[in-house]
Amino acid sequence: MSALPPLRLGVNIDHVATVRNARGGALPDPLRAAAIAAAAGADGITAHLREDRRHIVDADIDGLMRELKIPLNLEMAATPEMLAIALRHQPHAACIVPEKREERTTEGGLDAAGQHNQLKPLVARLRDAGIRVSLFIEADSRQLEAAVALGAPVVELHTGSYCEAEGEAQKAELLRLQKAAALCAKFGLECHAGHGLSYADVGPVAAIPQVRELNIGHFLIGEAIFVGLDAAIREMRRLMDQARAGIAA
Numbered sequence: 001m002s003a004l005p006p007l008r009l010g011v012n013i014d015h016v017a018t019v020r021n022a023r024g025g026a027l028p029d030p031l032r033a034a035a036i037a038a039a040a041g042a043d044g045i046t047a048h049l050r051e052d053r054r055h056i057v058d059a060d061i062d063g064l065m066r067e068l069k070i071p072l073n074l075e076m077a078a079t080p081e082m083l084a085i086a087l088r089h090q091p092h093a094a095c096i097v098p099e100k101r102e103e104r105t106t107e108g109g110l111d112a113a114g115q116h117n118q119l120k121p122l123v124a125r126l127r128d129a130g131i132r133v134s135l136f137i138e139a140d141s142r143q144l145e146a147a148v149a150l151g152a153p154v155v156e157l158h159t160g161s162y163c164e165a166e167g168e169a170q171k172a173e174l175l176r177l178q179k180a181a182a183l184c185a186k187f188g189l190e191c192h193a194g195h196g197l198s199y200a201d202v203g204p205v206a207a208i209p210q211v212r213e214l215n216i217g218h219f220l221i222g223e224a225i226f227v228g229l230d231a232a233i234r235e236m237r238r239l240m241d242q243a244r245a246g247i248a249a
């Protein structure tokens with residue numbers, strides 16, 4: 001197999017802000033986490049400005065745009081408020097994610113097919129502003145076709161079901177991701193993946209040749225409590241590169 005394109009690691013710093021907000025103070029500072037992640041080899045930072053600001057808040061996005069030396073991928077719901085914020089900040093990328101106030105975390109992919117009319121103008125506005133638009137969707141051909149119809153150049157495949165499954169069920173979920181990633185190449189979509197990934201399950205997803213970027217957060221921030229953020233990121237990077245080397249050989 002010819003040399004694969006590099007696999008980027010986006011570090012999601014949401015849950016540094018979760019710990020900070022637990023006491024309502026300024027520490028731990030998500031901006032410090034972003035700087036450590038960049039120094040540890042992260043290719044980008046992902047931050048999810050939720051409508052309820054349960055973790056990342058507007059001032060965090062202001063600070064990241066002011067200080068970050070690597071690309072920011074702003075995760076956002078498809079709302080007029082978030083569109084205005086994205087257009088004001090002009091981050092490198094914006095990833096449109098579904099949001100429910102009562103959810104503990106993202107529970108599934110965006111229904112790009114069912115929300116075509118709502119999403120079309122929003123995707124166009126972001127693209128016209130030069131922001132790389134991705135849609136956080138299920139590994140499903142109908143959603144991939146919808147992403148093409150919407151003019152989104154990138155999709156991020158939801159890996160939550162894969163991470164939660166075990167045994168034969170996890171193999172089936174991995175096959176779903178592999179097939180969707182192959183369809184991305186056929187459709188001309190750049191393929192990313194994320195949600196729930198850990199050391200234990202990142203390898204097979206990193207080994208999908210069409211996947212160009214993984215966005216990983218919760219596990220890394222949790223691991224950082226025990227080994228430090230730099231070491232956690234470097235180990236994730238090592239596992240990703242090891243998996244990638246295995247298919248490039």
Ligand SMILES: CC(=O)[C@@H](O)[C@H](O)COP(=O)(O)O
Nearest residue numbers: 014048097105106136194195
């Ligand atoms: C879309 C996704 O899977 C995550 O990037 C998202 O940020 C999860 O939401 P929380 O970070 O609030 O758990």
Ligand SMILES: NCC(=O)COP(=O)(O)O
Nearest residue numbers: 012194195196215217218
């Ligand atoms: N889009 C996925 C992401 O940014 C991180 O998800 P998680 O690793 O925090 O579950």
